[in-house]
Structures are given as structure tokens and as C-alpha cells.
Amino acid sequence: MHLSLASQVINLFAAVLLLLSFAMLTQRRILSLINLFALQGLTLTLSTLVVAWSTGQHHLYYSAGLTFFLKVLVLPWVLHRLIRKLNVKWDVETLINIPTTMLVGIVLVILAFNVALPISQLAGTITKSTLGIALACVLLAFLTMITRSKAVPQVIGFLAMENGLFFAATSATYGMPMVVEFGIALDVMVGMVILGVFFFQIRERFDSLDIRHLEKLKEE
Numbered sequence: 517m518h519l520s521l522a523s524q525v526i527n528l529f530a531a532v533l534l535l536l537s538f539a540m541l542t543q544r545r546i547l548s549l550i551n552l553f554a555l556q557g558l559t560l561t562l563s564t565l566v567v568a569w570s571t572g573q574h575h576l577y578y579s580a581g582l583t584f585f586l587k588v589l590v591l592p593w594v595l596h597r598l599i600r601k602l603n604v605k606w607d608v609e610t611l612i613n614i615p616t617t618m619l620v621g622i623v624l625v626i627l628a629f630n631v632a633l634p635i636s637q638l639a640g641t642i643t644k645s646t647l648g649i650a651l652a653c654v655l656l657a658f659l660t661m662i663t664r665s666k667a668v669p670q671v672i673g674f675l676a677m678e679n680g681l682f683f684a685a686t687s688a689t690y691g692m693p694m695v696v697e698f699g700i701a702l703d704v705m706v707g708m709v710i711l712g713v714f715f716f717q718i719r720e721r722f723d724s725l726d727i728r729h730l731e732k733l734k735e736e
Contacts, residue, residue, distance in 0.1 A: 628655050
């Protein structure tokens with residue numbers, strides 16, 4: 517009985533993750549984009565806790581704790597601090613308009629469900645029904661990343677992709693080995709430090725974080 521209830525709760529969290537992915541896709545405010553990323557991390561944490569409780573996979577408790585610490589507390593704090601230092605509270609500029617982006621996003625969700633269907637039928641986990649949503653979140657995060665011309669929103673899109681990949685791993689196989697998760701967490705932290713330095717270098721050189729300015733370097 518508790519497995520059926522847990523499955524319904526996990527499906528609810530999966531739906532919330534998908535809605536947050538669409539919200540990030542259409543969001544123009546950089547501060548709101550960071551807050552949505554934090555909410556996505558919190559939803560992922562709660563979903564992982566439910567999976568750990570319902571299946572007895574105790575390593576998922578550590579995964580949930582790591583996710584909460586890194587993606588709900590540390591990374592949003594770092595991103596907020598970065599935009600305060602860089603004084604970039606502007607609207608997020610998109611390369612294509614929002615209605616077109618939404619239509620492309622819907623197509624990607626349909627594609628993700630069709631791709632995940634034969635895979636989920638082979639999986640034996642209680643979360644196998646959420647694999648399609650997990651892949652959709654990955655594709656929507658990728659779309660979020662490629663439709664932004666500024667560096668910070670692109671980084672948030674990349675981090676949201678990692679959220680989707682983690683949720684896909686949890687859906688298919690109850691997560692990755694802890695050594696892999698710690699390695700990914702370390703890579704993400706080091707990457708954020710490097711990108712922080714990168715942001716300051718772009719801002720100092722071009723007085724803007726629009727990555728299209730980097731094309732000028734090819735001409736110099």
C-alpha cells in the first residue's frame with residue numbers, strides 16, 4: 517500500500533519538476549530564474565527522499581542531503597552573490613520569442629516520452645513511469661540554455677540539465693553510486709568557481725555578459 521502511495525507522490529514531484537522546467541524556459545528575470553532552479557533542487561530532494569523511504573535504498577538519503585546542500589543552498593547563494601557583484605539584475609534576453617520556445621518545448625516533451633517509453637517498460641523500479649518526465653526536463657533545460665544569449669542564464673540551464681539527469685538516474689536505477697555523485701558534485705563546484713572568474717573577465721573586457729561579444733576575440 518505504501519509503495520502505491522509513494523509512487524503517486526513521486527509522480528506528483530515529477531509533474532512539479534516538469535512545470536518548473538517550463539517556468540524556467542519562459543522566465544525573463546534572472547533572479548526568478550535562480551529561485552526556480554532552487555525550487556527545482558528542493559523538489560528533486562523531496563522526490564529522492566520519498567524514493568529512499570519507499571524502497572529502502574539508504575544511499576539515496578545521502579544523495580538527497582547532497583542535492584539539498586548543493587542545489588538548494590550553495591549554488592543559488594553563489595549565483596545570487598555573483599549577480600550582486602556583477603550588478604546584473606536585468607531581464608533575460610532570449611534568442612527566440614517565448615511562444616515559439618514554448619511550442620518547441622512541447623515538441624521536446626512529446627519526443628522525450630516516446631523515447632523513454634520502451635526504456636521504462638524494461639525498468640523494474642517504482643519510479644519507471646517518471647523516466648519520460650526526467651528526459652523531458654533534460655531537454656527543456658538544454659533548450660533553456662541554448663535560447664539565452666547571456667552567460668549566467670546559460671549556466672543555470674546547464675545546472676538544470678544536471679538536475680534532470682539525476683532524476684533520470686533515480687527513475688531508472690535508483691540513483692548513481694555515491695562515489696560518482698560526489699565526483700559530479702565536486703565537478704559542479706569547481707565549474708562554478710571557474711565560471712565565476714569567467715563572468716568577471718567577460719564583464720571587465722566587454723562591460724556585458726552577452727557571450728556574442730566573444731566573437732570579437734576571433735577578429736583580434
